[in-house]
Amino acid sequence: MTWHLPDAAATDALGAALAATRPPRAVVHLVGDLGAGKSTLARALLRALGVQGAIRSPTYTLVERYAVDGGEAWHLDLYRIGDPGEIDYLGLDADAVVLWLVEWPERGAGALPPPDLVVALDLGGTGRNAALTASSPVGDEWLGRLTAAFTPELFTAG
Ligand SMILES: Nc1ncnc2c1ncn2[C@@H]1O[C@H](COP(=O)(O)OP(=O)(O)OP(=O)(O)O)[C@@H](O)[C@H]1O
Ligand SMILES: [Mg+2]
Numbered sequence: 025m026t027w028h029l030p031d032a033a034a035t036d037a038l039g040a041a042l043a044a045t046r047p048p049r050a051v052v053h054l055v056g057d058l059g060a061g062k063s064t065l066a067r068a069l070l071r072a073l074g075v076q077g078a079i080r081s082p083t084y085t086l087v088e089r090y091a092v093d094g095g096e097a098w099h100l101d102l103y104r105i106g107d108p109g110e111i112d113y114l115g116l117d118a119d120a121v122v123l124w125l126v127e128w129p130e131r132g133a134g135a136l137p138p139p140d141l142v143v144a145l146d147l148g149g150t151g152r153n154a155a156l157t158a159s160s161p162v163g164d165e166w167l168g169r170l171t172a173a174f175t176p177e178l179f180t181a182g
Contacts, residue, residue, distance in 0.1 A: 025167060027176055030151040034176055035061050038154060039068025041174035046073075047162050048094060049122045051137045053129040056145035061152045065143065066099050066125040073097065073123075082127075087114060095122035102128040108135035141166055 029035045042052075042065075054062035067079045073092045082088040082101040090097045098121050105111070111132055118137070129136055140163035144155040158164040 025157075025171065026153055026155045027174070028148055028151060028153055029061070029176070030149075032061070032064055035064045035152060035154075036068040037176065038174060039065045039070075040072040041170055042166075043069045043072035045166060045169035045173050046123065047140070047166055050140045050162060050166065051124040052126065053136075053139040053142045054125060054127045054145070055129065055142060057147075060145035060147070061154075062127045062143075062145060063101070065145070065154075066127070069125065070097060070099065086110065087116065089116075092123060096120045097123040097125065100124070100126045100132070102126065102131040105131050108132045111135040139163070 027038065029038060054066060056062055063081050070079050070090055070092075073090075075090045075092065075097075079099075080088055082099050083103060086100060086102065086105060088099045090099070098116070108131065112135060124137065126132065126136060129139070138159065140158065140160040142157045142159060144157070145152050147153075156167060156170070158167045
């Protein structure tokens, strides 16, 4: 499933639609180059889940944690990680996590739970293209709900 997101507001709308249709527990990998819109999408999703106050990019902290319905949402950015083992050193209780949003997941290979949904963002004209791939039954069902909920006006393909 690929959507064209003509501007940042469209990325925000996709984040809100992901929030509105999210399963009780899910792991989302956000892939794409620097500036592709991964943090924009994560921030919109967290906002739509009711997170108030600043939503900082976890570029230096590796992880930012938020209380959401059902438990914690973790927003990770592994761009600056030296070794995937650093994730374990954070000493965090992954059992409490109901939503993982992971930027640069390829740098945490082996230390992350497998994704239910992979969102790949890349440049498309002055906007972005978002390709969403389910990689579990939970992700499959999520994509099904999302397809019904998210209907950007401009262009939908795939
Ligand atoms: N659909 C879109 N069209 C145009 N610009 C967008 C779109 N979505 C997000 N942007 C813009 O892209 C810029 C970079 O976004 P963002 O910081 O989310 O990227 P990122 O993928 O998280 O980068 P990094 O890898 O450095 O963390 C921001 O200025 C944001 O407003
Ligand atoms: Mg980012």
